[in-house]
Amino acid sequence: MDGGRILIVGPAWVGDMVMAQSLFMSLKQRHPGAEIDVVAPAWSVPLLARMPEVRRAITLDVGHGRLGLAARWRLGRSLRSRCYERAIVLPRSFKSALVPFFAGAQIRTGYRGEMRHGLLNDIRPLDKTVLRQTVQRYVALGEARGASLPPAIPQPRLRIDVGNQQRLMRELELESDRPVAGFAPGAEYGPAKQWPAAHFAELARRLNARGMAVWLFGSARETALADEIAAGLPLTRNLCGRTRLEDALDLMAMTRVVVSNDSGLMHVACAADTRVIGIYGSSDPAYTPPLSDKARVMYRGLDCSPCFERVCPKGHTNCLNEIAPGQVEDELLAML
Missing domain, CATH: 3.40.50.2000 (Glycogen Phosphorylase B;)
Known part of the structure; x- marks a missing residue:
């Protein structure tokens, strides 16, 4: 064939x-x-x-x-x-x-x-x-009927457009003289997959204090969420709604690390070949893990996890609330 x-x-x-x-x-x-x-x-x-x-x-x-x-x-x-x-x-x-x-x-x-x-x-x-x-x-x-999986499944790897990166840096007036962390704080599925905005904001504050810029990625629907995270943080830029999907890919490839909920952008970041921290709440990292050797997973694994619900049925979302910004910061710094 x-x-x-x-x-x-x-x-x-x-x-x-x-x-x-x-x-x-x-x-x-x-x-x-x-x-x-x-x-x-x-x-x-x-x-x-x-x-x-x-x-x-x-x-x-x-x-x-x-x-x-x-x-x-x-x-x-x-x-x-x-x-x-x-x-x-x-x-x-x-x-x-x-x-x-x-x-x-x-x-x-x-x-x-x-x-x-x-x-x-x-x-x-x-x-x-x-x-x-x-x-x-x-x-x-893709395998013959009854065949075993290949010993190593290839990891997604998307092509990066350097020319588009340069255009975006100019048009969005992004700095290039300091290390950058990307955040993807949204999740199309629902709030039971979203690490709290206050936690993202605290992590951004900590990284900004270390001299690291933060770029926030997402659709126009996440603009208000990202505004909340970026408030009062001059080194944190809200790019939600200002980039196409392929633009987010190219910019993520320029970051040192991306912190993301279990979302489509987490998988895009992995395919951009950058370091990734995937934060899991109601979903299961055993089912849809980040497909990259450079990725790490933050997951509490509570007795009620994974529930796969859009909204926490217990009303507390502790699976996400209990992942502290300091824990994510420690994991992030260990990866760099």
Whole structure:
């Protein structure tokens, strides 16, 4: 299959899309001549452009969670001329299996999910006790049926654009004469995955006192949160809402370390090949760990953890509150 054409239906979340690169890398390691196309949401196209394994990102113009049957049919039919030998469907939903079916991919692989018999012709059972991590589940779909995982799963590594780094430094008027720590204080999932803003602010104050600048990354929705963290700290810059996803990637690559909740930006930071401290609350680092040898995890592992809830069902969020800023500072300094 060295010259084979592979269609992959990618996931809908930032972190999952970064983790999916491990599958792309694994496929290219075994089949260097393979051409990998990825069906993905529009937001992910700039991210996929930083993955050298991907030949083409194909935008699926359907809102998140919507069936969009006609749009999926049109896209699938438009891809029939590519004559894909294989398709790999990473999400487990019914709708995610439609495009490869309409595209006529010969082998259509995915896990057992929502009524996908017929749409997929290589349906795999998912044993979550064997494949505990999301990245393992993705990579396993690229292996032959029943095969073991490769001894070492490749870690995501996104290309960095030096020219874009220089542009951002100028336009955002960022200093380049002192070490920088990046913070990613948001979490799309909910507050049970967010280290308290007061803790981030105290850590920023401590790092600023050591002469280290802090850059805050996130979407426009995190602007107010980041304003709260940066208040009164002249060496701390709020970049939330001022950078695209690929901009955050390029700037994170310039930092000495990134401190992040378990979020998509944590995985982006790992793929930028910088040091990362991942702070886990309601989620489980055994399931979605930071995929980097340069990463460390802060996790309390309380009796109620992991609950995987968006909001703490006990009302205290001690899994995050009890991770003190001083503890994170100590871990950070030990990494530098």
